[in-house]
Amino acid sequence: MKPSQSVHVLEDKYIEKTSTAADTPTIAKKGLSKKTRENIWGYLFISPWIIGFLGLTLGPLLFSLAASFTDYNITSTMNFIGLDNYKQMFTVDTLFWTSLWNTLYYVIFSVPLTTAGAILLAVLLNQKVYGMKIFRTIYYLPAVLSGVAVYFLWMQLLSPSAGLVNTFLGWFGIDGPAWLFDPKWTKPALLLMKMWSVGGGMLLYLASLQGVSQQMYEAAEIEGATAFQKFRYITLPMISPVIFFDLVTSTIGAFQIFQEAYVMTENGSGGPSNSLLFYNLHMWNNAFKNFNMGYASAMAWLLFIIVMALTVFNMKFGKKWVHYEGGDKK
Amino acid sequence: MKRGLALFISIFFIISLLAGCSSGEQANQAEAKTKDGKTVVNFWSFWGSETRRPIIDKIVKDFNNSQDKIVVKHTFLPWGDIWTKNLASVAAGNPADVVINDINTVAQRAKNNQAEDLSKYVDDSFKNEFYPHLWQTVLYKDKPYGVPFNTDTRLLFYNKTAFKEAGLDPNKPPQTWAELEEYAKKLDKKNGNRYERIGFYPLWGSIGASSWMASADGGKGFIDNGKLNINTPQKVKALKWLQGWKERLGDKTVQSFQADFGSQQANPFIAGKVAMWADVGTFYTQIRDYGKNMDFGVAQIPAYNDQSKHWADGGGFVAEVPKGSKHPKEAMEFIKYLTGEKAQKYWALKNYDNVANKKGAEAAANELSRQAKDIYKMSVDNLKVTNLYPTPVEYPDYQNRINPYIDNVMLGKVSPEKALKQAEEDVKKMKK
Structure with a gap:
């Protein structure tokens, strides 16, 4: 003081x-x-x-x-035309529901998976092992590569018969799925691709992990805490502000998924059985292919309301588990 | 001193922001005329590839040299981008003067005030220079809003070596759907459970489910003269027929073959992996360039049965004057040159593309020789049975509504009857 x-x-x-x-x-x-x-x-x-x-x-x-x-x-x-656009969305446009469902599916799976993946990776890369800097670089590299090129690369990797992913699965006797050609597997394929580039989030966690005071670990070791207990009661609370930040921003980002689907489904056609028709893609098609800019604007505002509500919920709920070292500043 | 500097910077920023808004306008007005008093016509196309760019640039140059009042400035914009950019510039009231656009959506743009009505610049003799099915497509409420530039049609390419190997007569390509199926089965080559060669698969190449469905239905598309024509008995039959192919070959085979073409490294027909292939006439140039010594033949797309026609579907591009162009008259002068016999013949010869001008197409056919000539002639003749399915203004989104249902049928999730019934209901609901 x-x-x-x-x-x-x-x-x-x-x-x-x-x-x-x-x-x-x-x-x-x-x-x-x-x-x-x-x-x-x-x-x-x-x-x-x-x-x-x-x-x-x-x-x-x-x-x-x-x-x-x-x-x-x-x-x-x-x-x-009053609320007609909004009415049409809920009552007439079946593709609206498809796109909303696809987007929710993606958000529900991608946000926890990428967050957990990034934390796990950061914890691993925070160990003191010889040559760690090289590993860190390798894991961060995918985050540097630009979108479209990466999507094309993954389209090749996920090719059902000649792709690297299925060849790899084949070594273990697993008959890999048709990924981007089978509507049941298109979204998991996209999630797999996203997992590959958790390096960006990983870097944030790594930085915050390095900021966690060693004294606490030492104190815990003297008290006989196990590795898991240290992780659960020291590491997680200490990096929780970063987890919170990552959670909020990646939820918002996941709702806005567009580029991947646009590139990987031939200019936004939505993939097999519209399984990759995400909200923003449907909105884009309405705005620039069908010239329904009014309708597309209505869709944009509905998405804004959904994302806003979720963010407010996150903020409220966040207070319960986010630990700020300097106390809860309002 | 420091405060003076800060004030200066702030004001500089504000002024440059304001200036940024107006300088564009000035530049455009300055560009409208060259120093020697010629009118500048801005022309946008997406033909930027190594092959196409020199061809279109030559046509533009020839036009500029052919008269002394107009100078055409050609700007290349990437595929896809060009139309969003056109839309934005029309909305901003500052568009190009000539834009190449999709032929099947001319009416959409006409209705939405995005293209100029060209009726005062054209007469019947001009109209008669073009294939009627193309001219029909550029009309909205009986007025033309674009001039057809190029088009295409589908043909069946077949591997004669494979025919001989399978004991088929290489000079008798399949004429009907039944023959197509029979030949395809003979041409399949299996090694254990794996297919080494597939005779034919109706959804590969430059053809889709809608083409076969229209072919079975007397050439009628999903929307016929403004009436919904989706859930018809013939279309259900066609969809069942398509389903049959998938069932026979199996999901796995179809998907893995398809994924391999996705990489576009080698065309499966040229690589000998598929024995018959439906594609546009220009596909010939790929065989010519990459399939040295390949023994192949070309035929019309097989007809539904021996009483029906060999329907094929087509597309193409038009030259349009965007709404709000400052020089529509001069723009039209250039369009007339672009779609005239000389330029069209040049384009046809250099690109091996079907062009919209009848005389241009015939002149090009006469100048080619041997197989190139035969196939080109065949593609020109095939325009008689080629249908275009322009997007109706009432149903701008109809394809996006129908396609998922067809996908689901092909995946065995829903019956063709049910799918087409629901598709028709969906499209009906979205009527504008």
Whole structure:
């Protein structure tokens, strides 16, 4: 406590000094208080961002909200049709339900799997073994490779008869599935591909693992704690803020899955029996293939509400298990 | 001093942001005319490949040299991107003057105000230069909104060596579905449980379930003159027939063969893994280039039975003037050149592509020789039995609704009768 207090004292003195020296004359000169002037400067500095946000983000955002109540088709019509788009979604469009189901399936499996995978990998890569840096690089590499090239690579790996995955399974006498050609296996195939690139999350966990104080492990060892107990009662709570962050962002990201499905199903056709028709893909098809921009906007807002609700739930529920070292700051 | 600098930077940012919005406009207006007073026509195409780019650039150059009022500027945009970009530029009121677009969706764009009505620039003699089934497709409420550029049709390529090996007459390709099936069975070659060669599979190549279903149904597609024509007895029969192929060969065989073509390293027909193959006429160039000395023949797609026609389906591209183009008249001048006999013949010869201009196609056929000539002629003749299935404005999404049902039938999840009934109901619900 002591050192930080003294810093505060120092800072206060400094601020006092500067304010007395520089400000009294200027107030008299321009009649603007220091606070006002600093605010003006602040706004001026962030003005490029504000203009960008208002013009390029908030504007289109509100426009799409308005468009969701119209039959907007980009080039000719924009008539107010009330809640018709939303009604059509729930009552008429069967593909909407398919796409929502596909997306939920993906979120439910991918988020826990990739989170657990990344933690497991990070714990393994946190061991003190000779040549660990090489292993860390190897596991992180897939996260560096760019999307589309990776998807093409996986399409080859998952090829039913000649692909590496099924060849590998064949060595153990397992007759591998047809992966991307069998609607039952398309989503698991995608999950498998995602597991390959958990390196990005792994890096976050690795950083936070290195921040966990050794003293606690030492204390636990003296008390005779097992390796599992140390992991469960020290490691997990200590890295829980990172788990929480990863959980929230990857849930949001998983709902927005698009690129993979677009590339791997011939320009967004949705794969066999529409088993890879994800929410965003269906929305994109409506917007740019069928020109139903109003309907697509309505879909976008519904997704926003779903994701928002889940994030609020995560935030509320997170308090129960996330442990902040400095206490729960609000 | 520092504050002055900060203020300067902030203001600089704001001004450059505002300037960024307006400078584009100015540049475009400046580009509308060249220094020597020629009108600039901006032309967008997706023909950027090594083979196609020089061909289209040559046509553009020839046009620019042929007169002194218009200069065409060709911009290549990648496949797919070109249309989203076109849509955005039409919405922004600043489009190109000529865009190459899909022939089957002209009416969609006409209805949605994305393309200019070209009726005041064309007369009957111009219209008659093109194959009627193509011209029909560019009309919306009887007015043309594009000019056909190229097209295609499906033919059956068959491996004569394999025919001889299977004891079939290499000069008698199958004429009906029944013959096709009979020949295919003879052409299958098995080693234990594994297929080394498959005689034929109706969903491979450049043909799909909808083509066979239309062929069985007298050439009628899923939507016939605005009426839903999905759940018909003939289409159910065709779907059952397709299911039969899959059952005979087995899911595993079909999927593993299919996945191998996915990699597109070697075409399975050229590699001798499939003995008969339905594809577009241009497929000939692949055999020519990669299948040295391959002994093969070409025939029409087998007909449903000996009383029906050898229906095939086609597609193609049109040249359109996007709505809001600043120079529609000049744009149309260029389109007339692009779709005229000379340019069309050049395109046909260089690409071995079916072109929309009748005289251009015939001139190209006469200039080719031997097998190239025979196959090209056959593809031109085949246009008589080729149908296009333009997307009806009332049902823009109909294919996406029907395809999953057909997939499910092929996977044995649902019966053809039930699938087509549900598909028709689904499409009906989505009517606009």
